[in-house]
Amino acid sequence: MLLKRISAALVAAVQLCHGMVSYSGEKVVRFWVDADGLEVERRELLSSVLNCSSCSIWTVNSKFMDVHVGNSEDLTAMDSLTSIMHEVIVEDLDSAIRGTFPVADDDLELWETVHASGSQQNFQVGGPDSKLQVFHALSGFFFKEFRDLRTLNIWFALLKETFPQLVEIEEYGETPEGNKLQALHLAAHNQELNPERKTVMSLEGSMQGSRSAYLQLALSRHSCLPNYDTPTGKRETQYLNSLDFIFVPVFNPDGYNYTWTSDRLWRKNRQETYLSSCRGIDIDRSFGYEWSSSDDFPCNENYAGEVPFEAVEARLWSEYLYHVKRDYKIYGFLDLHSYSQEILYPYAYSCESVPRDLENLMELSFGLSKAIRAVSGKHYDVLPACKDRGSDLTPGLGSGSALDFMYHNRAHWAFQIKLRDTGNHGFLLPPKYIEPVGREAYGAFKYFCDFILDPEN
Numbered sequence: 001m002l003l004k005r006i007s008a009a010l011v012a013a014v015q016l017c018h019g020m021v022s023y024s025g026e027k028v029v030r031f032w033v034d035a036d037g038l039e040v041e042r043r044e045l046l047s048s049v050l051n052c053s054s055c056s057i058w059t060v061n062s063k064f065m066d067v068h069v070g071n072s073e074d075l076t077a078m079d080s081l082t083s084i085m086h087e088v089i090v091e092d093l094d095s096a097i098r099g100t101f102p103v104a105d106d107d108l109e110l111w112e113t114v115h116a117s118g119s120q121q122n123f124q125v126g127g128p129d130s131k132l133q134v135f136h137a138l139s140g141f142f143f144k145e146f147r148d149l150r151t152l153n154i155w156f157a158l159l160k161e162t163f164p165q166l167v168e169i170e171e172y173g174e175t176p177e178g179n180k181l182q183a184l185h186l187a188a189h190n191q192e193l194n195p196e197r198k199t200v201m202s203l204e205g206s207m208q209g210s211r212s213a214y215l216q217l218a219l220s221r222h223s224c225l226p227n228y229d230t231p232t233g234k235r236e237t238q239y240l241n242s243l244d245f246i247f248v249p250v251f252n253p254d255g256y257n258y259t260w261t262s263d264r265l266w267r268k269n270r271q272e273t274y275l276s277s278c279r280g281i282d283i284d285r286s287f288g289y290e291w292s293s294s295d296d297f298p299c300n301e302n303y304a305g306e307v308p309f310e311a312v313e314a315r316l317w318s319e320y321l322y323h324v325k326r327d328y329k330i331y332g333f334l335d336l337h338s339y340s341q342e343i344l345y346p347y348a349y350s351c352e353s354v355p356r357d358l359e360n361l362m363e364l365s366f367g368l369s370k371a372i373r374a375v376s377g378k379h380y381d382v383l384p385a386c387k388d389r390g391s392d393l394t395p396g397l398g399s400g401s402a403l404d405f406m407y408h409n410r411a412h413w414a415f416q417i418k419l420r421d422t423g424n425h426g427f428l429l430p431p432k433y434i435e436p437v438g439r440e441a442y443g444a445f446k447y448f449c450d451f452i453l454d455p456e457n
Contacts, residue, residue, distance in 0.1 A: 021263040023093035026070050028426055029078070031086040034063040038084060043393050045082050050394075052078070056301050058426050059340050059418075060390045062383060066426055068093070068265070089424035096428040097264045102145040132226070135162040143438065145431045149179070149257040152250060156184060163225050166240060172324060173316035176271040179253035181316055186224065186245040188237075199244040199325070200332040200449065201411070203251050203402060239449050244328065252283055252313055265427070269311055273298035286311035287405035288318070290349040292396045304400055314402075321410055331452045333411035335403050336441065337418045339426055340388070341380045343368050344416040346407040348385035348398035355407070364413055364451055371447035372440045378420070385416055413452075417444060 033042045045065065049055045054070030055078075066089065069075045078086075090096050135158065142155060160167045168185040175181060187194075224240050227233030239245075250256050254270035268280030278299035285291075285304035293304050309315040321330075345361040347353045355361055362382070369380040389398030398404075407414035420429060420437050429437070450457070 019262075020097075021265075023070075023097060023265065025072075026068065026093045027075065027088050028058060028090035028093065029067050029069055029075065029086050030089045031065045031067065031082070031084045032063070033060075033065055033084060039393075041082060041084050045084055046390060046393050048078065048081055057390075059388075061340050061342060061388050062381070063422075090426060090428070093265075093428075096425070099430055100146055100264065100428050102147075102431075131162045135159075136226070143434050146434075148260045149250065149253055153180075153182075156182065156249070159184065159225070163228075166225060166228060170246075170324070172320035173312070175252075175254045175269070176312055177254040177257075179257065181253065181313065182248070182250070183320070184245075184247045184249065186240065186247065187243075188228070188240040190241040193241045194243060197244055197328045198242065198452065199246060199328045199330045200334070200452065201246045201330055201406070202248070202334040202336065202445075204247075204249045204336055235446070238453070239446075242453055243331075243449060246325070246328075248317075251317070255280070255283075267301050268303065269313055271312055273303070274306070275299065278303075281305045281311040283311045283313050284402055285400040286314040287400045287402055288314075289400070289405040289408045290347075291400040292349075302397075308400065317402075318405075330406075330411045331413065332448050333403075333406040333414040334445070334448065335406075335414070335416040337416060338429060339421055340418040341378060341420055341422050342388060342416075342418040343380050343382045344385035344388050344403070344418065345382075346385060346404055346414060348389045348401040348404050348416075349391060350395070350398070351384060351386040351392045357413075360455075361413060361415075364448070365415065367447050367451065368415065368417065368444045371443045375440050375443035376436060378440060380417075388416075388418070417441070 031045060033045070042065075046060070049057055049065075049067050052069075052074050054074045056068045058066040058068055060066075067078075069078065138158065147155070156169055160169050166186055166188060168187075170183045170185050171180050172183060173181040224233075224236040224245075227236040228240050229237050252269050255266055255268060258266045258270055266280075268282050270279050271281060272279060273281065275298045278297075280298070280303070282302050282304060285302060286309060288308035291304065291308040293306065297303065305311060309318060343365045345365050346355045365382040369382055372378060372380050385401070385403055386392055386398050389401070391398035401416075403414055403416045419441065420433060
């Protein structure tokens with residue numbers, strides 16, 4: 001039954017890109033802000049972008065600021081307003097967006113191959129060996145492309161069916177549009193090796209709609225599940241015996257679904273606001289620690305709501321933490337986002353506040369970066385989250401983040417990892433990078449687990 005559901009979902013997914021919001025001719029401009037003596041210019045540039053009606057910030061960090069510019073007049077105005085060196089990195093957003101949707105013929109041809117292979121080898125619902133064979137066969141092409149929400153949910157069910165002793169799907173609420181909020185709980189439930197329920201939690205950056213949920217899923221292919229209790233999986237077996245893992249691959253299902261049906265670059269959730277024509281709250285500005293209403297207009301992408309935890313997804317996550325998981329000791333928290341290739345440590349809301357264990361956070365941050373470099377050779381910068389969010393330039397821009405909330409309230413150590421790339425793709429990373437970025441994420445994940453299990457080593 002699951003195989004048929006996946007087949008139907010793949011057919012439906014390739015039809016979703018029709019009727020989307022058009023970004024034809026719109027561009028993304030990169031401003032290089034890493035030169036010495038540019039602090040005043042950086043502040044002026046940030047102010048100009050925030051006041052530009054057709055502009056939105058894709059990312060801002062210590063090296064560059066990427067800005068989506070919607071019309072040529074605003075682009076010309078920015079050229080005249082700033083002396084900061086800049087270049088166009090995405091010439092036509094529509095063309096880049098089209099490259100992120102599944103290719104119908106490729107998907108269906110691969111599906112037919114896998115389906116035929118499964119029939120020949122008698123992949124029946126039943127024995128664990130046959131289920132594992134199906135899992136490996138399907139994962140070979142599942143991670144070739146981005147997947148829509150319906151297909152992702154089917155994949156979660158396949159994980160549960162393939163690894164029933166290790167995977168639980170926990171529902172902790174419902175979104176304003178009726179989608180289920182789900183957490184994947186991975187554990188071997190070994191009371192002897194994990195009596196205090198040491199836990200690692202990870203949220204996928206899809207709390208901001210268009211940020212791709214597939215990266216979290218790549219962990220399931222390369223990680224603990226297929227290798228548990230195997231001769232070559234001693235490390236993974238130790239992880240699942242000694243730690244619980246709670247992954248939320250799609251933190252913002254409404255927003256994520258909307259990027260497939262209507263607007264590929266949508267970043268907020270989809271709940272109603274006091275302005276009926278402007279839906280959505282930026283979930284990663286809605287958490288209750290050091291929250292502030294940094295943008296009071298609901299139509300803007302950074303709208304934080306009128307009160308803390310107004311975003312339904314943030315409120316239900318907090319309730320899940322403090323009620324359902326109140327007895328779990330959360331040692332680690334990873335918040336995966338795209339893009340910029342950075343390891344960010346608390347705090348996001350202020351560069352003046354010093355974390356309680358800065359030395360450990362710095363050691364872990366550089367360790368995570370080194371672990372990724374060992375996998376792929378890619379360099380990930382280490383810096384405080386406040387500099388990435390722009391709090392060092394404009395107070396309030398980093399308020400209400402999941403990173404700060406988790407670090408201050410529940411997690412011993414917390415980080416945000418901004419994955420690839422630093423080139424000209426931005427949020428629209430091509431599908432060919434799914435596997436390599438998944439391997440990088442898993443390299444960081446393993447280092448984090450090793451540190452938690454033996455911090456003195």
